[in-house]
Amino acid sequence: MSEQSAVFVRILACIAHSPGAERLARQAIGLAQACGAELTFLHVGSDRKPLESLIASVIAESSLEKTPELLDRVGRADRIILHEARRIGADLILAGALGVDPMLRELWGSTSRRLARRFTKSVWLTVHRGLPQEMARRIVAVAQLDAASSAMVRDVAELARRLRCEQMHIVYEYDPYLIGVTEATGTQGADSEEYERMADAAARLGLSNFLEGFDFSGVQVKAEPLAGKNLVEASQYARFVKADLVVIAAPIRRMGFLDRFFRHPAETVMLDMPCSVLFHRVRSAERRG
Amino acid sequence: MGQLSHHEIVQLLLSLAVLLGAARILGELARRLRQPAVIGELLAGVMLGPTVLGKLWPAANATLFPTEGAVSVAMHGFTVIAITLFLLVAGMEVDLSTIWKRRIAAFSVGIGGMVVPFVMAFAVAWFAPSLLGAKSESPTLVFALFIGTAMAISALPVVAKMLMDLQLFRTDVGMTIIAAAVFNDLAGWMIFAVVLAMIGQASSSGLEVWQSILVTVLFVVFMLTIARWLLDRVLPWIQAHLSWPGGMLGFSLVMGILCAAFTEWIGVHAVFGAFMFGVALGDSRHLRASTRETIDQFISFIFAPLFFASVGLRVNFFEHFDLGLVLIVLALATVGKLLGCVLSARMARFPRREAWAIGFGMNARGAMEIILGLLAFEAGIIDARLFVALVIMALVTSMTSGSLMQWVMGRTEQVRFWAFAGPKLFVPRLDSTDRFDAIRELARVVGGESRIDAIAGSAVSRERLLGSGIGGGVAVPHARLEDITEPIVAVGISRVGIDFDARDGHPARIIILLVTPASDARVQLQLLASVAAVCRDAQTVERLALVGSWTEFLAVLNVDAAAARST
Numbered sequence A: 001m002s003e004q005s006a007v008f009v010r011i012l013a014c015i016a017h018s019p020g021a022e023r024l025a026r027q028a029i030g031l032a033q034a035c036g037a038e039l040t041f042l043h044v045g046s047d048r049k050p051l052e053s054l055i056a057s058v059i060a061e062s063s064l065e066k067t068p069e070l071l072d073r074v075g076r077a078d079r080i081i082l083h084e085a086r087r088i089g090a091d092l093i094l095a096g097a098l099g100v101d102p103m104l105r106e107l108w109g110s111t112s113r114r115l116a117r118r119f120t121k122s123v124w125l126t127v128h129r130g131l132p133q134e135m136a137r138r139i140v141a142v143a144q145l146d147a148a149s150s151a152m153v154r155d156v157a158e159l160a161r162r163l164r165c166e167q168m169h170i171v172y173e174y175d176p177y178l179i180g181v182t183e184a185t186g187t188q189g190a191d192s193e194e195y196e197r198m199a200d201a202a203a204r205l206g207l208s209n210f211l212e213g214f215d216f217s218g219v220q221v222k223a224e225p226l227a228g229k230n231l232v233e234a235s236q237y238a239r240f241v242k243a244d245l246v247v248i249a250a251p252i253r254r255m256g257f258l259d260r261f262f263r264h265p266a267e268t269v270m271l272d273m274p275c276s277v278l279f280h281r282v283r284s285a286e287r288r289g
Numbered sequence B: 001m002g003q004l005s006h007h008e009i010v011q012l013l014l015s016l017a018v019l020l021g022a023a024r025i026l027g028e029l030a031r032r033l034r035q036p037a038v039i040g041e042l043l044a045g046v047m048l049g050p051t052v053l054g055k056l057w058p059a060a061n062a063t064l065f066p067t068e069g070a071v072s073v074a075m076h077g078f079t080v081i082a083i084t085l086f087l088l089v090a091g092m093e094v095d096l097s098t099i100w101k102r103r104i105a106a107f108s109v110g111i112g113g114m115v116v117p118f119v120m121a122f123a124v125a126w127f128a129p130s131l132l133g134a135k136s137e138s139p140t141l142v143f144a145l146f147i148g149t150a151m152a153i154s155a156l157p158v159v160a161k162m163l164m165d166l167q168l169f170r171t172d173v174g175m176t177i178i179a180a181a182v183f184n185d186l187a188g189w190m191i192f193a194v195v196l197a198m199i200g201q202a203s204s205s206g207l208e209v210w211q212s213i214l215v216t217v218l219f220v221v222f223m224l225t226i227a228r229w230l231l232d233r234v235l236p237w238i239q240a241h242l243s244w245p246g247g248m249l250g251f252s253l254v255m256g257i258l259c260a261a262f263t264e265w266i267g268v269h270a271v272f273g274a275f276m277f278g279v280a281l282g283d284s285r286h287l288r289a290s291t292r293e294t295i296d297q298f299i300s301f302i303f304a305p306l307f308f309a310s311v312g313l314r315v316n317f318f319e320h321f322d323l324g325l326v327l328i329v330l331a332l333a334t335v336g337k338l339l340g341c342v343l344s345a346r347m348a349r350f351p352r353r354e355a356w357a358i359g360f361g362m363n364a365r366g367a368m369e370i371i372l373g374l375l376a377f378e379a380g381i382i383d384a385r386l387f388v389a390l391v392i393m394a395l396v397t398s399m400t401s402g403s404l405m406q407w408v409m410g411r412t413e414q415v416r417f418w419a420f421a422g423p424k425l426f427v428p429r430l431d432s433t434d435r436f437d438a439i440r441e442l443a444r445v446v447g448g449e450s451r452i453d454a455i456a457g458s459a460v461s462r463e464r465l466l467g468s469g470i471g472g473g474v475a476v477p478h479a480r481l482e483d484i485t486e487p488i489v490a491v492g493i494s495r496v497g498i499d500f501d502a503r504d505g506h507p508a509r510i511i512i513l514l515v516t517p518a519s520d521a522r523v524q525l526q527l528l529a530s531v532a533a534v535c536r537d538a539q540t541v542e543r544l545a546l547v548g549s550w551t552e553f554l555a556v557l558n559v560d561a562a563a564a565r566s567t
Helices: A021-035 A049-061 A077-088 A102-108 A111-118 A147-162 A181-185 A192-211 A232-240 A257-261 A265-272 A284-288 B006-032 B037-048 B058-064 B070-092 B096-101 B103-127 B140-152 B156-165 B172-198 B209-241 B246-265 B270-282 B289-313 B323-347 B352-362 B366-378 B384-409 B435-465 B521-534 B538-545 B550-566
Strands: A010-014 A038-044 A069-073 A092-096 A122-126 A138-143 A167-174 A221-227 A245-249 A276-280 B469-471 B478-481 B488-498 B508-517
Touching: A010 A021, A010 A077, A021 A038, A021 A049, A021 A092, A021 A122, A021 A147, A038 A049, A038 A077, A049 A069, A069 A077, A077 A092, A077 A111, A092 A111, A111 A122, A111 A265, A138 A147, A138 A232, A147 A167, A147 A192, A147 A245, A147 A276, A167 A192, A167 A232, A192 A221, A192 B435, A192 B469, A192 B478, A192 B521, A221 A232, A221 B435, A232 A245, A232 A265, A245 A265, A257 A265, A265 A276, B006 B037, B006 B058, B006 B070, B006 B289, B037 B289, B037 B384, B070 B156, B070 B246, B070 B270, B070 B289, B103 B140, B103 B172, B103 B323, B103 B352, B140 B172, B140 B323, B140 B366, B156 B172, B156 B352, B156 B384, B172 B352, B172 B366, B209 B246, B209 B270, B246 B270, B246 B289, B323 B352, B323 B384, B352 B384, B366 B384, B435 B478, B435 B488, B435 B508, B469 B521, B488 B538, B508 B521, B508 B538, B538 B550
Parallel strands: A010 A038, A010 A092, A038 A069, A092 A122, A138 A167, A138 A245, A167 A221, A245 A276, B478 B508
Antiparallel strands: A122 A276, B488 B508
């Protein structure tokens, strides 16, 4: 793999004694292989032996050249994971979202959500509700037609190529009244059907313009504009196409109370979790660039 | 006693029917004239009220709309419910995330649009109270505070309706105006509560002014946090277990009215509670578009016209009319508001055109001004002449702000796609039956053999990712080129229809290839809007699909475009 096109360079996979541990280990190893990335496992808790043997058996089946390190730490899970991720310079945290009871999650919060909000690089929350072993057969990338989405689409296309995904969907969720049709064309007063049709056509145009120049060779791509807001429709679309991964461009900062209060789109997807979700953040080198 | 007599019930129902009917008819007429419907609805009240019908046929006016008695009270109750429910819908349309994105602009316009007119009006009322017809027995400070508030307040319901009518509600401009108007209203009613407290008028709760303000702030915080969270969890249950749309509609109205009752009780105004509930409800990701649409239709087409028409019933404009005072009030209100809002909007980096649109939008005073004036008149702060002047100012600003906004926003240069096409770029019978071949066929007429690959390559690669069928039998494939300065448009007619992956599934019979300069994204959108506007009528598309030459194509466009403009 060429270093230049590496999607992820250093991955921290959080593993626990859970029914999804083996699947997560396989996915982490598969992803590290596909990206040529360095992989480290982290277990928060005691009794590492069973996990060691689990990882060893998965590695034995793979062609991974270097055996990943398994770290074990004791303490509050989210703090330890974030600390270790920063210490080893990870640009991706891979963690399971176990789907705790919604009421308990509201009361106690969720470790996976805290990771997604607080880590300033990418976070992949994977669910394992009866899904096959492949990480991403059908990917839905949610683009907002901005610079962050541009970097995300480029990385996801590369990832889709390496993971040999069946289909990559690129959706653009637009608010019909906020895509500049009225301001650009002076069409206020148009009836709603005419306006919505015009907004849809404008969204198609915007998305087409945005996708110009990307390299989608070797990937089956379908683009779709969706009328809606706060990524509610994008989540529905992911369910409709039976996606196993949704990717969104998350802000390159810690997400806080105001993001929850004003419903940042990443928050909607995080609450909904239609399938595994990758909160993509641009790499620091690109940010500096 | 205690209930309406048979005669009064007939009278009330007749009044409601006449008022609603006139409001709907004039509202539709205004819409046909591409004006906000609220203008027609306000005019309906003026026509049926003491100003016109009361002069021409006083007996009919007195029978239909009595100013006292049980029917008048019942009618007033209806209008209070109507405006409360309308504010519920206006609240549902507010998008908190958009307001947050425009927070600096909204705050800046809100402050500017409040402070500048307040200070100007306060200064005039303080230093020259007689100019505004102050009553000698009324304390100057109270009078000046009232005038300042009256000039600073915006009419959230009128502004909301006007923006909805103009399809501007959820644009950046619209959301900035709404956020600023919410701020203005909140601050305005707070100051007015202080004014009422200074002259001994208190809320029915018996709360002190500072207590009312504190409770209002707590109510806002509660609605935007805990109530939002609760609604987000309750809505799925309601939608799953109660009948649709009755269950959802009932829940929304009950809760909206309860919140309205609460804010009225603490002395702010009923509309504010309904508005805040609407904000919390509309923010839920579980509120389906169809539910939103049902509530919106039910209220916007029944209750809102009823309220706006009722505004014109309240005053007789001929009695107590003082032209000089009306002009002074109008100038003071308009200059202060425009100055404050336009400057603030410019400081918030809005383009000049949009800054003026914000100024005109915020200038609408409407019902809030009338309610404010009525309360001040009843409290003895102002006399009848000033009350009439305030009402006229409210009506004039409400009736003109929509048109002025539309005028300012509508001054975009109209681009017609056929201006960039021509006989050499017209293919009356496309041979292709496949969309990619059709694009190549049109690319050939645009660029000849030498440039066909550049044009078709760009258009086809875009088409592969995303179909360009816009529905109704029309497709608009597009390509962008670096080395052109003017758009080029090629038009092709397919007799059999070609699948362009349109959302409605219909094959395209008219294919319009847009080739635009890479650096000009705006012209792309304008050309597309021009295509969508012409092809919105199925009969036009049918006629266009049957033409045999460019001249015939042009003839259909010109005739249908003229017909569309005339309607």
